[in-house]
């Protein structure tokens with residue numbers, strides 16, 4: 001899925017994609033990466049170095065991509081509002097999903113602890 005397509009919509013081409021079950025967001029052929037303005041960071045399960053080598057910026061969540069797109073704007077490049085708005089909305093959903101997963105994990109851990117306690121008391 002694409003969030004912004006250059007050159008028709010501005011200066012960036014941004015997609016969301018999935019590989020081996022891992023989601024990431026990618027700014028293809030990024031001018032900031034080629035100008036070495038973006039620090040490298042790691043993304044679990046994803047060959048980040050390979051994508052940096054081909055000149056793309058990769059984000060592990062939609063919020064990181066919003067920050068990245070603001071950098072593009074800061075250097076005077078055109079980024080459609082639509083892309084920032086949609087990624088911001090998806091970041092809120094992404095956070096809610098992570099919170100739900102964390103809560104489910106904690107609930108399962110509590111249940112397991114209660115079962116162990118009950119077994120120890122029996």
Ligand SMILES: [Zn+2]
Pocket residue numbers: 012027028030031032033057068072
């Ligand atoms: Zn970029």
